[in-house]
Amino acid sequence: MKDSKDFWDKAAEKYIKTPIKDEATYQQKLAITQEFLRSDSKVLEFGCGSGATAIFHAPYVRHVVATDISDKMIESAKSKAVEAGVKNIAFEQGTLESLKLQNESFDAVLGLNVLHLLEDVDDAIAKVHQILRKDGVFVSSTSLIAEINFAFRWLISGMQLIGLAPYVSRITKNGLISKLMKSGFTIEREWQTSHESVFIVARKI
Numbered sequence: 383m384k385d386s387k388d389f390w391d392k393a394a395e396k397y398i399k400t401p402i403k404d405e406a407t408y409q410q411k412l413a414i415t416q417e418f419l420r421s422d423s424k425v426l427e428f429g430c431g432s433g434a435t436a437i438f439h440a441p442y443v444r445h446v447v448a449t450d451i452s453d454k455m456i457e458s459a460k461s462k463a464v465e466a467g468v469k470n471i472a473f474e475q476g477t478l479e480s481l482k483l484q485n486e487s488f489d490a491v492l493g494l495n496v497l498h499l500l501e502d503v504d505d506a507i508a509k510v511h512q513i514l515r516k517d518g519v520f521v522s523s524t525s526l527i528a529e530i531n532f533a534f535r536w537l538i539s540g541m542q543l544i545g546l547a548p549y550v551s552r553i554t555k556n557g558l559i560s561k562l563m564k565s566g567f568t569i570e571r572e573w574q575t576s577h578e579s580v581f582i583v584a585r586k587i
């Protein structure tokens with residue numbers, strides 16, 4: 383866990399400056415997410431990174447809790463929210479395990495480009511299920527590491543050895559869907575945005 387925090391603290395400055403690779407897909411994900419939010423929604427985003435997504439959704443909901451393992455990401459996200467004049471986001475450094483998150487207290491949880499970075503995806507999904515209200519939604523966007531070509535996977539392994547890449551789990555789309563369903567979710571939307579990435583909206587039943 384400390385390795386992951388150190389990695390993301392170091393990577394934060396560069397990550398925040400990197401433009402979104404596919405703006406049209408990002409905008410479409412924001413639009414789909416909005417279909418599941420209401421003006422009285424309480425939303426958690428874990429692994430919020432630069433905070434851009436939380437800042438986008440905040441004006442349309444009651445309250446957002448935006449969290450990240452990296453202090454540097456949180457610092458930057460906080461100042462972006464101030465610049466944007468958004469006042470209903472509480473930023474907190476931490477993880478799903480370390481933060482005190484009340485059971486059945488959120489209407490929506492967002493985990494964008496983060497599930498594949500977690501060492502225990504099952505635990506994370508179970509925690510998300512626990513903190514969501516009944517009928518609440520879990521919106522995730524996940525890199526399908528198992529689908530990435532063999533040479534690139536080797537490159538990632540090499541980079542991990544020298545601290546230039548974070549831990550990643552070899553998750554598949556069907557594997558992720560099956561974990562969500564086993565944990566008590568139904569799948570509302572499933573959009574494979576590319577060969578190597580899947581966007582899912584799952585509802586707690």
Ligand SMILES: C[S@@+](CC[C@H](N)C(=O)[O-])C[C@H]1O[C@@H](n2cnc3c(N)ncnc32)[C@H](O)[C@@H]1O
Nearest residue numbers: 390429430431450451452455477494495496499
């Ligand atoms: C690839 S970035 C994605 C950031 C943002 N969600 C986005 O879509 O642009 C992954 C983010 O997850 C954070 N992260 C990594 N491991 C985490 C964990 N165990 N708990 C919470 N955040 C984590 C990193 O610090 C980083 O900000």
